[in-house]
Amino acid sequence: MNVTMSDVARAAGVSPALVSLAFRDAYGVSKKSREHILKTAASMGYEPNRVASRLASKSDGTIGVFLLDLHNEVFADMFDGMREAAQPHDRELVLSVGSVGGALDRPALDSLVRTRVDVAIAAGLLLPDKELASYLGRLRLVSVARTVPGFDAVASDNKLGATMAVEHLLELGHRRIVHLASPPTDGYLERRHGYIRAMEKAGLKPQTITCDYSRSAAAAIAAPLLDAAERPTAIFTHNDQTALGVLDAAHALGLKVPEDITVVGYDNTSASQLPGVDLTTVDLHPVDLGRRAAEVAILRSMNPTMEPMVEVFSPSLIVRASSAPPPA
Numbered sequence: 001m002n003v004t005m006s007d008v009a010r011a012a013g014v015s016p017a018l019v020s021l022a023f024r025d026a027y028g029v030s031k032k033s034r035e036h037i038l039k040t041a042a043s044m045g046y047e048p049n050r051v052a053s054r055l056a057s058k059s060d061g062t063i064g065v066f067l068l069d070l071h072n073e074v075f076a077d078m079f080d081g082m083r084e085a086a087q088p089h090d091r092e093l094v095l096s097v098g099s100v101g102g103a104l105d106r107p108a109l110d111s112l113v114r115t116r117v118d119v120a121i122a123a124g125l126l127l128p129d130k131e132l133a134s135y136l137g138r139l140r141l142v143s144v145a146r147t148v149p150g151f152d153a154v155a156s157d158n159k160l161g162a163t164m165a166v167e168h169l170l171e172l173g174h175r176r177i178v179h180l181a182s183p184p185t186d187g188y189l190e191r192r193h194g195y196i197r198a199m200e201k202a203g204l205k206p207q208t209i210t211c212d213y214s215r216s217a218a219a220a221i222a223a224p225l226l227d228a229a230e231r232p233t234a235i236f237t238h239n240d241q242t243a244l245g246v247l248d249a250a251h252a253l254g255l256k257v258p259e260d261i262t263v264v265g266y267d268n269t270s271a272s273q274l275p276g277v278d279l280t281t282v283d284l285h286p287v288d289l290g291r292r293a294a295e296v297a298i299l300r301s302m303n304p305t306m307e308p309m310v311e312v313f314s315p316s317l318i319v320r321a322s323s324a325p326p327p328a
Contacts, residue, residue: 003046012040020095063091063297064117066108068098068124069213072241073269074286078123078144081290089298100213102126102185113139119297123290129186140300144293145284146187152300152309154293156284161315162194162236165264165282168317169234170202173325174262177204178225178232180211180218180242191238191266207232211242218245219252226253226261233326234262240269243279247322258324268318278321285313 009016014037021029022037029037063086067075079093086093094117096108105127112120113135123144125132135141136150147153162179169177179195182188192208199206211221218237225231226249237243243265250261257263265272268283296309 003041003044005046008037008041008044008046011044012037017095061091061301062094062115062117063294063301064094064096064112064115064120066096066098066105066112066120066122066125068102068105068126069100070097071100072124072213072239072267073271074239074267074284075123077269077286078290078293081287081292082121082294084287085291085294086298091294091298098124098126106131109135109139118301121290121293121297123293125187126183126185140297140304142293142297142300143187144289145286147310147312148187150308152296154289154296154311154313156289156313156315158188158190158284158315159194159197161266161282161284161317162191163198164315164317165236165266166195166198166202168280168319168323169236169262169264170198172234172262172323174234175204175326176230176232177207177234177236179206179208180221180235180237180246181208182238183210183212195236211238213239213241215241215245215248218242219248220245222246222249223253226250226255231261234264234323236264236266238266240265240267240272240279240281243281243322244271244277247277247279257322260327262323262326264323268316272318272320280320280323281318283316283318285315289313 005016005019009019019037022034065082067079069075083093094115096111098104098108105125119140121142121144129149132148141151143151143153145155147155181192196206209221211218222245235246237246243263246263247257250257255261265279265281268281272279272281292311
């Protein structure tokens, strides 16, 4: 009988993802859990030699994948694209997950270094460029949605995307447009800059408010804005998760979207398309980004000495029901 990872997970009472992490000695698995999983797997004869040989070898063509946050659907969409491109080449994807604030970036990358993946794809890294430079020569890295000096990258033109969003709002007649911006870290400033440039070009004063990547934080920040005597007529957010937080705050205050407030997001996740949400958003084409990142990773694996590749995709504006002219 061929024992699978799912069989081990079922017998150990854990998820297949946790089994995978335990075998790779990845960050986030307790010593007790790992010992329990390995003991269960050994009793079932689950391919211990294959795992040991991978760890002992320099690489086996495996592609490591770092995703910032599994709660944000844009990363799941990117992963779908990676898997689609990797499967025809029989490349296994080894997953490592970070956290919204970026505290787990380095431990997650270090786990991929220890696992000795051939190439790693990273979507959503928050580490500064200077800290990422320490991985040059230790980890072949393809950055997704962010360019990093010295590494391969597959990104989207975020400045253009933000400009498109603001120009859409201006055409509708909005003038009081607030931007909930991501924290100002390396690699994630272009949406903020695109918003500021488009507002200033229109002769308007930009108003940026820094917000983390979570829905709850956005709801807390948006509530006093929406409850102010002279509230903005439109809020443009740095991702769809934070746009959903603005919608939550509007609903709690009894405001209607878009009659009372227009909301525009960024990413075009599946949640933005749900009935009752119908969010206007900027589509950075995450599946395409993930697919191309995997293709670049395979090229890097086959040509380790080639110059870093940087490709930039153009985003698209998706207009839905959450945007309309401002209240009369």
